[in-house]
Amino acid sequence: MSRLANALINPLVGLPASAEDRLLRIKKDLHQKLISEMDLSSLGTLNEEELREEVRRGAEQLCRQSNDLLSFAERERLIGEVMDETFGIGPLEPLMRDPTVSDILVNGPKCVYVERRGRLSRSDIVFNDEKHLIEIVRRIVSRVGRRIDETSPLCDARLPDGSRVNAVIPPLALDGTLLSIRRSSKTPLQFKDLMEKKAITSEMVDFLSACTRARVNMVVSGGTGSGKTTLMNALSAFIPHDERVATIEDAAELRLQQPHVVRMETRPANIEGTGAIMTRDLVKNALRMRPDRIIVGECRGGETLDMLQAMNTGHDGSMTTIHANDTRDALGRIEMMVGMAGFDLPIWIIRRQIVSAIQLIVQAARLSGGVRKIIKISEIVGMEEDTVSMQDIFVFKQTGVDEDRVAQGYFYCNGIRPKCLDALECAGVKLPPEMFERRILSGHSKGEQPK
Ligand SMILES: Nc1ncnc2c1ncn2[C@@H]1O[C@H](COP(=O)(O)OP(=O)(O)O)[C@@H](O)[C@H]1O
Numbered sequence: 001m002s003r004l005a006n007a008l009i010n011p012l013v014g015l016p017a018s019a020e021d022r023l024l025r026i027k028k029d030l031h032q033k034l035i036s037e038m039d040l041s042s043l044g045t046l047n048e049e050e051l052r053e054e055v056r057r058g059a060e061q062l063c064r065q066s067n068d069l070l071s072f073a074e075r076e077r078l079i080g081e082v083m084d085e086t087f088g089i090g091p092l093e094p095l096m097r098d099p100t101v102s103d104i105l106v107n108g109p110k111c112v113y114v115e116r117r118g119r120l121s122r123s124d125i126v127f128n129d130e131k132h133l134i135e136i137v138r139r140i141v142s143r144v145g146r147r148i149d150e151t152s153p154l155c156d157a158r159l160p161d162g163s164r165v166n167a168v169i170p171p172l173a174l175d176g177t178l179l180s181i182r183r184s185s186k187t188p189l190q191f192k193d194l195m196e197k198k199a200i201t202s203e204m205v206d207f208l209s210a211c212t213r214a215r216v217n218m219v220v221s222g223g224t225g226s227g228k229t230t231l232m233n234a235l236s237a238f239i240p241h242d243e244r245v246a247t248i249e250d251a252a253e254l255r256l257q258q259p260h261v262v263r264m265e266t267r268p269a270n271i272e273g274t275g276a277i278m279t280r281d282l283v284k285n286a287l288r289m290r291p292d293r294i295i296v297g298e299c300r301g302g303e304t305l306d307m308l309q310a311m312n313t314g315h316d317g318s319m320t321t322i323h324a325n326d327t328r329d330a331l332g333r334i335e336m337m338v339g340m341a342g343f344d345l346p347i348w349i350i351r352r353q354i355v356s357a358i359q360l361i362v363q364a365a366r367l368s369g370g371v372r373k374i375i376k377i378s379e380i381v382g383m384e385e386d387t388v389s390m391q392d393i394f395v396f397k398q399t400g401v402d403e404d405r406v407a408q409g410y411f412y413c414n415g416i417r418p419k420c421l422d423a424l425e426c427a428g429v430k431l432p433p434e435m436f437e438r439r440i441l442s443g444h445s446k447g448e449q450p451k
C-alpha cells in the first residue's frame with residue numbers, strides 16, 4: 001500500500017508554461033483530491049489490476065465532479081498521466097511504451113534525450129524537480145531489488161522487460177540525477193532484419209553462419225551501442241539445438257534461441273562492499289558445468305584470460321564482445337585485458353594464447369547518421385615472429401554521407417580465402433570458393449571498385 005500512497009504524494013509532471021498551465025493545475029488538484037478522498041486502507045487488499053481499476057475510477061469521478069471544463073481528450077490525458085505517476089514511472093512511461101524509442105537519457109530533471117531510429121533528440125518531457133526525478137529513479141531500481149542512495153550513488157539494473165538501466169545521483173552527478181535506459185527491443189533483430197537494414201550482406205551472413213555452426217571462436221568488437229549484443233543474439237540462431245550453452249553477463253540482455261541455455265548474471269557488492277560475483281568467477285564456474293559453448297556478454301578485464309582458456313580447452317564456438325574501434329585495436333585490447341588478470345605473462349605467451357583461441361573478430365560500428373553496420377570481418381591467421389597476423393575477409397568501405405549525414409558506402413570481399421575454410425569443411429560445412437572472390441557485394445552502389 002505504501003507504494004500507492006507514496007506515488008500519490010509525488011509532485012506531478014512539470015509542464016511548460018502557457019496552455020499547459022491550466023492542465024497542470026487541474027492535475028495537481030486531481031492528485032490532491034485522490035489522496036484525500038480515496039480510502040487507502042481499503043485498497044490494501046486489492047491486487048495490482050484491481051488497484052488500477054480503483055484509482056482510474058476515482059480519477060474519472062473526480063474529473064466529472066470538477067468545475068473545470070475538460071474536453072474528452074484532455075480528461076483522458078489527465079487520467080493517463082495520473083495513472084503513470086501512480087503505477088508507472090511518471091513522465092517516462094509514454095517513452096517506455098513507445099516501441100520506436102531505443103534509448104532514454106535523462107540529464108537532470110529538465111533535460112530528457114531520446115533515441116529513435118539511431119537518432120538522438122531532446123524531448124519535451126520534464127520532471128517537476130530533482131526530488132521528483134530521484135523518486136522515479138528509486139522506484140525503477142527498487143522494483144528490481146536494487147537500491148540507490150547517498151552511500152551507493154551508482155546503480156546498474158535490468159528491468160523485467162530486459163531494458164538496461166544505469167543511474168547516477170548527486171553528489172556524483174553534478175547537475176542533477178542522470179538516468180540512462182537502454183531499451184531492449186521486443187523482438188531482437190535477426191539477420192533477416194540486419195540485411196534489410198543493409199547492416200550486413202548475405203555473403204557475410206552465410207560466412208558467419210558457417211563459422212558458428214563449425215564452432216569457430218569469435219569476438220565481436222565495437223563501441224557502445226554499435227550492435228554487438230544484437231549480432232551475438234542473431235548469431236546464436238545458428239547454434240545447433242542439441243548443444244548446451246552457458247551465458248554470462250553483467251546485465252542479462254542476450255536472448256538465445258536454443259532450448260538448452262543456462263544463464264548467469266554477475267552481482268555487485270552489497271552495502272558492506274562484499275559478496276560481489278564477477279564475470280571471472282562465473283566463467284571459471286561455467287567450466288565445471290559441462291557447457292558446449294560459453295558466451296560472455298562482454299569482456300572488460302581479467303576475465304578475458306579465463307575466456308581464452310575456455311576457448312582453448314574444448315569450448316569451441318564460444319563468443320564474447322569487447323570495446324574496440326577496429327579488429328586490429330581489438331587485438332591490442334585483448335592483450336591488455338589479459339594483462340589485467342594479474343599473472344604477469346610475457347607478451348608472446350599472451351599472443352600465442354590469443355592466436356590459438358580466437359579465429360574471427362567481427363567489427364560492429366555505429367556510423368554517421370546513426371546507422372549500424374558490420375564493417376569488418378577479420379580472421380586471425382597466426383603469428384609472424386612476435387606479431388599476430390590478421391586478414392580482412394569482408395569490409396564495409398564508407399564513401400561519404402548523404403544529405404541527411406547518413407553514412408554511404410559499399411561492402412566488399414577482399415579476395416582472400418579464409419584459412420578457417422578447411423576447418424569448416426572438416427566440420428561438414430561447405431562454402432563455395434567463389435564466395436570469397438574479390439568484388440563489391442550485392443545491394444550496394446555499383447561501379448565502384450574495392451581499393
Ligand atoms: N544493424 C542495426 N540496425 C539498426 N539498429 C540496430 C542494429 N544493430 C543494433 N541495433 C540497435 O541498436 C541498439 C544497440 O544495440 P546493442 O546490440 O545493444 O549494442 P551494443 O551491444 O554494442 O552496446 C539496440 O537498440 C539495437 O536494437
Ligand SMILES: [Mg+2]
Pocket residue numbers: 228229230253
Ligand atoms: Mg551490448
